[in-house]
Amino acid sequence: VTRPIVFLTDYGMQDEFVGVCHAVMARIAPEAHVLDLTHAVPRQDVGRGALILSRAMPYLPDDAVVVAVVDPGVGSERRAIAVRTRAGVILVGPDNGLLSPSWEVLGGAAEAREILSDDVVLAPVSQTFHGRDVFAPAAAHLADGLAFEALGPALDPAELAIHESPSAMVTPGAIGARVMGVDGFGNVQLNVEAEHLAAAGIAGVVKVGDHQLTFVQIFADLPEQGIGAIVDSQGFIALVVNKGSAAQALSLRDGDTVILERADGEGGQGPGDPPPRHLQPVD
C-alpha cells in the first residue's frame, strides 16, 4: 500500500521548485497522494517551519511520510535525515531542528537514518536543491514501500539537531510572550497557553501596552475593528481584531516580544503600576 506524502517548504509558489519536487515524487511513487501542507514558511525560518509542522501533526494520516524543507544550510555539512517516530509517521528533511518538535509530538524518534543511498538520491546531487535531489526522492521511495534502513547509515536519534522554541515567561500579574507568527488575517499568535494565563492570574481582560483586550470566544463577540484575545484553534492565545488585522492595530510582527499584563483592577496590581522589574523579555 502506498503511503500518503505531506509536503512543507519555504520555496513559495512563485517558482517551479515545488512542482518539480512533485514531478520527482510522481516518477518514483506514481500512486502516492502528495498533500501540500504549505510552501509559505518564511524563507529560511527553521523555527517557524518547525512550529507549523509540529502543530499540524495531530491532523495527519497515521501512515504519512512527511517531507519538510527549510534549509539555509543546503549543500553544507548538515545531514539529510529520515526519522521514524514512535507514532509511525516518518519525517524526512534536513538535520537542523526543523523536524524535532514534530517527532516530540509523535511520541519521540524511534530510529533515524542519514539519506545517502545511491538508490535513493538523484545523481548528480546539486549543491542547492536537495528538495528535488534528496528529500523528495527519499519521501517517495518510503511512500512506495522502501525499507527504512535502505536509506543509508543509522544515526543515533539523541544526536540529531533540536529546535527549542522560546517559552513564555510567567510571573504573577504578567507574561513575557513572543509572537510566533502572524497569519494572513492579521491574527497574532503568541507562545502562550491557557495555563500560563491562569498561572499569571490573568483572566477576562489582558493589558497589552495601552490596550485593554477582552477575551472572547469568537471574533463576532467583538465590535467591528475591536481588538481582543482568543484561544486559537491550536490552544494558543491569539490577539485578534474583528474584521481587521491585530498585527496592524498593535504594530506587531513575527518574533516580536509582547508583555501581557493583568488589567487594572482585576487583581492586586494598582493602576499605572509598571510591569514587574524581574520580568525580562523572552529571547
Added chain:
Amino acid sequence: VTRPIVFLTDYGMQDEFVGVCHAVMARIAPEAHVLDLTHAVPRQDVGRGALILSRAMPYLPDDAVVVAVVDPGVGSERRAIAVRTRAGVILVGPDNGLLSPSWEVLGGAAEAREILSDDVVLAPVSQTFHGRDVFAPAAAHLADGLAFEALGPALDPAELAIHESPSAMVTPGAIGARVMGVDGFGNVQLNVEAEHLAAAGIAGVVKVGDHQLTFVQIFADLPEQGIGAIVDSQGFIALVVNKGSAAQALSLRDGDTVILERADGEGGQGPGDPPPRHLQPVD
C-alpha cells in the same frame, strides 16, 4: 467508490490552513481526490465566493462533494450545512448564502442536513477553524460513502440562507451594472449578460464614462493597451485591455458601480447627453 472533493475557501495560501484541511480529509478518505478550486476568494466576501463557486458548477464532476468556506460568522449561531442538489452534487459549508447560487445552478436543493454528528466533526470543535473541524471532515466522510442523513438533523431547504447577487438595472440606452470581480489580468467582470445589452439597445460600442469601448471577440482584436468589451468565458460582459489592465485603465474595483451607455450616434441619445435621470446605481 470514492467521490471527488472540490475545495474553495478564503484562507489564502500564506498559511497552512488549507493544507491542514487537506490532511484531515486524507485521514478520513485516503482515496479521495481533492481538487482546489481556489483559496483566493477575497477574505470574508461571501458574495464573491458564492459567485465564483456557482460559475464553476457546470465544470465539476457529477458526483463531486463541494466544500466551501467563506465564513465571517464562524463560531456564532450560523449552522454548518450539507445540501444534496437535484443534480447529485453535494454542497458543504456555512449556512450564510455561500452555497445558494450553486444549488440553484444544480437544479435546486433536494434535501439538507445540519452537520452535528459526533461521528463526523472533530472533537473538540474549535471556535475559529470549522474548515478543519467541521466542513472538511463532513466532506471527506461523504466522499467516503457516509449516508447523507448520518450528518445530523434534517433541515428544510426553504429555510436556508440565500445570497442574492445584485442584478443589472436595464433602461433604454443605459445599464446600471456592478463590478462582480477583477481577475488577475485586470479584466473587469460585470453582472451584465448579452441579453441586457440587447434590451438596452447597446451594440457594437459602449460608453463607460469618457471611454468608447468597442465589443471585440478576442483580445487581439484590440490595439495594444486598447480598451474594449468582450463576452467572457462565462457569458458575462467584461471590460478588458489588450496586454494591460482594464481595472487600472478605468479605475474600477470589485463592487464598484458602472454605467454602460449607448455610444454617441448609435441610438437616439445625443452627444453629451447626461445619463437618464431615472437610472439609479444598483446597490
Added chain:
Amino acid sequence: VTRPIVFLTDYGMQDEFVGVCHAVMARIAPEAHVLDLTHAVPRQDVGRGALILSRAMPYLPDDAVVVAVVDPGVGSERRAIAVRTRAGVILVGPDNGLLSPSWEVLGGAAEAREILSDDVVLAPVSQTFHGRDVFAPAAAHLADGLAFEALGPALDPAELAIHESPSAMVTPGAIGARVMGVDGFGNVQLNVEAEHLAAAGIAGVVKVGDHQLTFVQIFADLPEQGIGAIVDSQGFIALVVNKGSAAQALSLRDGDTVILERADGEGGQGPGDPPPRHLQPVD
C-alpha cells in the same frame, strides 16, 4: 492505465482559472493524478514559460501528459496542438513556441495533431479560456487513453512554431549574457553555462559592473549578504547573495543584459580596461 498530467500556466493562483481546469480534467479522467508544475509564469511570457517547462522535463514521469498554457494569442488563428515526443511524453498547448524547447529536450517531436475533435473540446469553445475548453480536455482525454490521432488532423512537426531562446555571446575575456529569470529568493539565472566560462577564460572570479564575484559551491561559502556566482541546480550560472537577494544587490531583472568580465589580474586584460568593443549585448 491512466497517465499523470503535468500542468503549467501563467494564470496565477489569484483566480479560479486553474481550479476550473482541474475540475474539467477530473470530469474526464477521474483517476488521473494532476500535478501543478507552476502557475506563476509571468503573464503572457511565452519564452519564460518555455524555459521553465523545458528545464523540468528530465524530472517528469516518462508517461506524463504535459498541458501548458501561456497563450497571448488565445482566440486568434494560432492552433491548439498536441505533440508526441520521441521520449514518449505528450505535450499539449498553443502552437506559439511554448512547447518547442521541451520536445527538443525529449528527443524531438515524433508526431503532432491539431486539437479540433468535437469529442475532445468543450462546446461552445470560449474565445478567451482555451485552458478550460481545449487544452485541459485534450490532456485529460489523452491521460485517459484516447488515441493520439483522435485529437484532430495531423500536423507536420517541422511546421510548428519554435521558440528560440537567446544565446550567450562569448568573446575572449567577456560574456554577453541575459537574465533568464529571477527566482523567489532573488537568485539571478543567466543563460550561461560552465562551458561558456571556459571559452571566455573566466574562472574563479567574475566581474559584473563594479562587483567582483567569487564562484562558490554553496551559498554558505559566502559571507552573509556577500555576492557570488554559483552553478545552479540546472547547470546554469546564477548570481546569488547569501541570505539576500542578488537581483536587488545588482539591480537586475528578468530580461536584462549582463556583461560578465574576466576579473582584474586574472587574465591578460589590464585593470580598468573597458569591455571589448566587439562585444554587443545579446538582444
